[in-house]
Amino acid sequence: MSRYAQLTQHLLANPNAQFILSFDALDKVVIGGLPASARQYHAWWANNPASQPHARYWLDAGLRASPNLKNGFVVFTNEAALETSELATSVVDESTQQELTEYVESSLSLERDLEDQIVSHLDVLEPGLTLVSRQESSDVGRLDLLARDAEGRTVIIELKAGEAKDSTIGQIARYIGWYADKEGKPPRAMLVASGFAAPVRWAARAIPGLKLVTYRVQFAFEEATV
Known part of the structure; x- marks a missing residue:
């Protein structure tokens, strides 16, 4: 099976005519991560499977790829859908690129902050958890x-900045299956996100040992000195 086999379905799960995925997010979809x-x-x-065979995995989803190497993300565009939508703005437009960059940076920052908070407060997530x-x-x-x-059992913890998508359940299932084979017994898993739509909750029920956890972002205010 190709290392990119999951990419087409992952991209098809996003209904937007134009969207972005960070390289870090793609690392979790591509088996073994993206190559350097x-x-x-x-x-x-390049959107040309003749020279880049892996391109067919996003082309099969009806998408074209436009990378931003400096900021570490890819813009995927369904050009046919864009032609009939109000989103028909060139992805190379400077202001659009700036908005995309800010979106990616804020999303990645939130996920890093969430990871830092969980590492610092594992006992809040579940008493007795220790970081490996x-x-x-x-x-x-x-x-x-x-x-x-x-009890010494392996626990996989996956974090999502925002609401979890259907594709995340498949991602978790891959991890569980791989560790079950590696360790000879299935691990537990936790999926942490801001929310879970009903279809995601139903899918999660089919995976034994998977626990869904929601987080809340809270703000603290204090008077600034003049």
Whole structure:
């Protein structure tokens, strides 16, 4: 099976005519993560399967790719849908690129902050949890957090900045299957997000040992000195 086999379905799960995915997010979809050349060369993202065979996995989803190597993300565009929508703005427009960059940076920042908070307060997530590693690499993608519970069982913790999507359940299932084979017994898993739509909750019920956890962002205010 190709390392990019999950990419088409992951892209099809996003209904927007134009959307962005960070390289870090794509690392979790592509088995073994993106190659270094994907982060370094525009040619890797050429929308031409004759020269770049992996391109067919996003082309099969009806999308064209436009990378931003400096800021570490890719804009995926359904050009046919854009022609009939109010979103028909060129992705190379400077103001559009700035908005996309700010969106990616804020999303990645939130996910990093969320990861830092969970690492600092694992006992709040579940008493007895101990951290094993962060951004753990595996043959099926990169895990956000790997932990052990009070009974010594492996716990996979996946974080999402915002609401979890259907594709996240498939991602978690891959991790569980891989660790079950590696360790000889299935691990537990936790999916942490701001919310879970009903279809995601139903899908989660089909995975034994998967726990859904919601987070809330709170603001504190204090008077500034003049």
